[in-house]
Amino acid sequence: MSHLTIYVKRSKGQLQYRDSEGNTGDTITSHAKHDEKIIWKLDKCSGISEITGIQLKGDLDILNGTPAKWTSTNGKCTPPAKPKAN
Numbered sequence: 001m002s003h004l005t006i007y008v009k010r011s012k013g014q015l016q017y018r019d020s021e022g023n024t025g026d027t028i029t030s031h032a033k034h035d036e037k038i039i040w041k042l043d044k045c046s047g048i049s050e051i052t053g054i055q056l057k058g059d060l061d062i063l064n065g066t067p068a069k070w071t072s073t074n075g076k077c078t079p080p081a082k083p084k085a086n
Contacts (some may be wrong), residue, residue, distance in 0.1 A: 001032065002036050002037075002074070003019065003020075003036060003037040003038070003039050004019060004020055004030055004031075004032045004033075004036055004037070004038050004039070005019060005020040005029060005038075005039065005040075005041055006018075006019045006020075006028075006037045006040050006041070007019070007040075007041050007043040007046075008040065008041070008042060008043060008046060008048060008051060009043035009044075009045070009046035009047060009048065010046060010047040010048055011047075014026055015034070016043075018043070035064075040054065052061070
C-alpha cells in the first residue's frame with residue numbers, strides 16, 4: 001500500500017508543512033490516491049514534541065478508518081555526527 005507523508009515543523013512561531021508530493025508552505029493541499037495511507041510526521045528539528053488537534057475538512061466518508069496517534073519517543077533534535085578526519 002502506498003502512502004502520502006505530511007511533515008510539520010515550527011518556523012518563526014508559525015507551522016510549516018511539506019509533503020512527499022513536493023508541496024510546501026504554511027498551508028498545503030495534498031492529494032491522496034484511493035487506498036493510500038496518509039502519515040503525519042514531525043519534520044527533522046521541527047521544534048514540536050507531538051502532533052495534536054488535526055482537523056479534517058471535506059467529505060470524511062472517503063476515510064476507511066479513524067486517525068491513529070503516534071508519538072515521538074526521542075523528543076530531542078540532535079544534528080548528525082561530523083565524520084572523523086583521517
